[in-house]
Every structure is written in C-alpha cells, then in structure tokens.
Amino acid sequence: xxxxxxxxxxxxxxxxxxxxxxxxxTLVEYGDYQCPYCxxxxxxxxxxxxxxxxxxxxxxxxxxxxxxxxxxxIAAETAEAAALQGKFWEMHDLLFEQQASxxxxxxxxxxxxxxxxxxxxxxxxxxxxxxxRIKEDRQSGIRSGVNGTPTFYINGTRYDGPxxxxxxxxxxxx
Amino acid sequence: xxxxxxxxxxxxxxxxETSAVKCSHERQIKNSDCDRTVLGNRMTLHNSKxxxxxxxxxxxxxxxxxxxxxxxxxxxxxxxxxxxxVLVFYPADWSPVCSDQLALYSELKPEFSEFDAQIIxxxxxxxxxxxxxxxxxxxxxxxxxxFEPKGAVARQYGVYREKDGESERALFVIxxxxxxxxxxxxxxxxxxxxxxxxxxxEAMSKG
Numbered sequence: 001x002x003x004x005x006x007x008x009x010x011x012x013x014x015x016x017x018x019x020x021x022x023x024x025x026t027l028v029e030y031g032d033y034q035c036p037y038c039x040x041x042x043x044x045x046x047x048x049x050x051x052x053x054x055x056x057x058x059x060x061x062x063x064x065x066x067x068x069x070x071x072x073x074i075a076a077e078t079a080e081a082a083a084l085q086g087k088f089w090e091m092h093d094l095l096f097e098q099q100a101s102x103x104x105x106x107x108x109x110x111x112x113x114x115x116x117x118x119x120x121x122x123x124x125x126x127x128x129x130x131x132x133r134i135k136e137d138r139q140s141g142i143r144s145g146v147n148g149t150p151t152f153y154i155n156g157t158r159y160d161g162p163x164x165x166x167x168x169x170x171x172x173x174x
Numbered sequence: 175x176x177x178x179x180x181x182x183x184x185x186x187x188x189x190x191e192t193s194a195v196k197c198s199h200e201r202q203i204k205n206s207d208c209d210r211t212v213l214g215n216r217m218t219l220h221n222s223k224x225x226x227x228x229x230x231x232x233x234x235x236x237x238x239x240x241x242x243x244x245x246x247x248x249x250x251x252x253x254x255x256x257x258x259x260v261l262v263f264y265p266a267d268w269s270p271v272c273s274d275q276l277a278l279y280s281e282l283k284p285e286f287s288e289f290d291a292q293i294i295x296x297x298x299x300x301x302x303x304x305x306x307x308x309x310x311x312x313x314x315x316x317x318x319x320x321f322e323p324k325g326a327v328a329r330q331y332g333v334y335r336e337k338d339g340e341s342e343r344a345l346f347v348i349x350x351x352x353x354x355x356x357x358x359x360x361x362x363x364x365x366x367x368x369x370x371x372x373x374x375x376e377a378m379s380k381g
Contacts, residue, residue: 005367005369065278066281067280067314068277068281142368142369144369145366145368145370146367147364147365147366147367148274148275148278158367160364
C-alpha cells in the first residue's frame with residue numbers, strides 16, 4: 001500500500017457526471033451532503049469546472065457518514081430519487097447550496113422547487129429503490145480507500161492533498 | 175557499543191545498551207555493528223547509529239496487553255482470542271476532520287462484522303479524553319488508553335514516535351489465533367482508509 005489507492009470501480013454510464021466523457025481529466029468525489037468539508041468543496045469544484053471547462057469531467061458518488069451526520073442518508077436518497085427524474089445535478093447543487101438548512105422537513109419543498117413529481121419521488125424513496133445505489137457507492141468507496149469526506153480521485157487515483165482550489169487545480173494540472 | 179533492540183518472546187523491550195545480551199534461547203550475542211536477524215522474525219539486532227523501531231511484521235504472535243477503555247474498565251487483547259482483531263493505533267483524539275479515521279471505521283462496523291472482526295482504537299490519550307471524544311463523534315468502537323506507561327503498547331508493536339510522544343498511524347490485523355497477519359504504517363498525516371484492512375480480513379477468511 002505504498003502508492004495511493006485506486007478507484008476499484010471505474011467511471012461508467014451508471015455515474016452522475018458533468019463534463020465530456022472523453023475529457024482528459026476526471027475528478028471523482030465521494031461525498032456526504034451534510035458534511036461541512038464537502039459543503040466547502042462544493043464551490044471549489046464549481047470553480048474548477050469553470051476554469052478547466054471541457055478538460056474536466058466531474059463525477060459525484062455517495063459516501064454518507066451516517067453516524068456523524070444523521071441527515072446525510074436522506075439527503076443522498078433525495079438526490080438519487082431526483083436522478084430517477086433526470087434532475088440529479090439540480091438536487092445535488094441545491095443540497096450543498098442550502099446545506100445549513102438541511103433537515104428532513106425541507107426535503108419535500110426542495111423536491112417541489114426543482115419540479116419533481118412528488119408522488120414518484122416519495123415512492124422511490126419509500127420503496128428503497130435508491131438505497132441499493134447508495135450502498136453500491138459506499139462499497140466501491142470503501143474498496144477504493146475512501147478515507148473521509150470528501151475523498152477525491154484524480155484520473156482514478158486517490159488525492160490526499162488539501163481540498164482548496166489552488167491545491168486541487170495544481171494536482172489536476174500536473 | 176551496540177544499541178540493541180531485543181525481542182523476547184516477540185515483545186520489543188526498551189533499548190538496552192550492553193556489550194552482551196542473553197537471548198531467549200540463552201545464547202550469548204556479542205557486540206556487533208552489523209544488522210543481523212537472529213531467531214527468524216523474533217529478534218532483530220540493529221546498528222548502533224539509529225534506534226530503528228519497526229512495526230511488528232506478519233507471522234509474529236501479537237503481544238498481549240491490558241489497557242483501560244473507560245475509567246473503570248480494562249480490555250485485554252486476549253479477551254478477543256477466537257476472532258479476528260484489528261488494532262488501530264492513531265496519534266491523538268480530536269483530529270479536526272468530521273470523518274476522521276476512527277469515525278470512518280465506526281461507520282464501517284457492519285462491513286467488519288461480516289468477518290466477525292473486533293476493531294479497537296489505541297492512542298496515548300487518557301480514558302476521560304477517550305470518553306469525551308467517543309461521545310462527541312458517536313463512536314461505536316472501543317478506544318484504549320495507552321497512557322501509563324506512556325506508549326508502552328505502541329512500543330511493543332514498534333509504532334511509537336519517540337519525538338512526538340504519540341503513536342504512529344498504524345494498523346494490525348490479527349487472526350483468531352492471535353497471530354499478526356497484516357500490518358501497515360501510514361504517513362501520519364494520511365488516513366489510510368479501510369481497504370487494506372478488508373483485503374487482509376478477506377485473505378484470512380479464505381484460509
């Protein structure tokens with residue numbers, strides 16, 4: 001284990017990705033919607049996307065740390081349920097932008113805000129449709145050496161530096 | 175004069191400066207400046223220039239110990255004989271990240287339970303510090319206080335950082351018979367995650 005761990009599950013069609021599939025740089029984040037460090041990383045990723053444009057593909061996978069963050073799981077389920085209606089990124093962004101207000105009661109409002117079919121939304125969460133996917137993300141994260149949230153992988157290798165804009169940009173460019 | 179780190183029955187004792195040492199098999203070992211491995215992986219003689227403490231390697235019987243976990247409870251490694259044990263040595267409680275190494279392993283308790291493995295955290299912090307830290311992070315794994323003598327167990331396992339007075343960030347996976355099957359020392363600033371542990375537990379379960 002002398003080199004940094006690698007992603008055991010490569011990015012594929014199942015993933016939520018922003019940016020071209022053939023971008024030279026792929027940044028994968030395993031994140032937790034209630035984690036303040038992930039909250040801080042959210043605008044950093046946005047900036048990186050702006051700077052690198054078509055050179056960057058960003059992928060988000062779930063790693064809710066449920067013991068530390070009681071609402072992390074429901075938030076992950078919410079985003080994955082939104083994904084089933086084609087609005088993953090809208091919900092992902094909303095969850096991080098409103099992170100300070102995150103609690104179970106506001107979820108229906110937010111679902112409504114981004115125009116989800118609330119019936120289907122509620123059903124998908126209740127019937128456990130999205131839980132399987134979140135579990136898969138968790139498993140792939142564990143196997144890939146996720147060591148906290150956020151854990152970033154640059155072109156498949158775990159990044160162990162600080163999560164600020166300059167450090168990440170430097171690592172991506174190198 | 176040679177600074178010798180002498181292991182007796184697999185334990186690493188404190189450094190002994192001596193001109194001759196009796197090993198556990200009662201042979202006289204003379205001064206030497208060269209590295210020599212005696213008795214296989216049980217004893218290693220090191221050069222006088224450096225105090226090289228190395229983490230105990232696979233194949234060795236994990237040294238037993240007994241440490242406090244709460245102000246009125248003690249835990250011994252031998253309490254868990256019969257199931258795999260994962261020892262997590264870490265420098266200190268209260269590291270400033272919300273999902274630090276201990277919180278991560280606590281979160282992954284279901285995955286470790288699949289192997290019937292017991293995870294145990296060990297640092298030089300005292301029991302009251304562990305209690306407060308454990309409550310704050312809602313940890314589900316016991317934390318042991320390697321407090322008095324300070325770092326004694328970390329030294330036994332070859333993972334004490336003398337300069338800092340803290341243990342390394344080190345992992346040991348021990349099988350049901352008490353033998354170390356995998357060990358790893360992480361750079362102290364990097365949380366090693368759980369993949370190495372799980373790989374080791376899987377390999378063990380396959381026999």
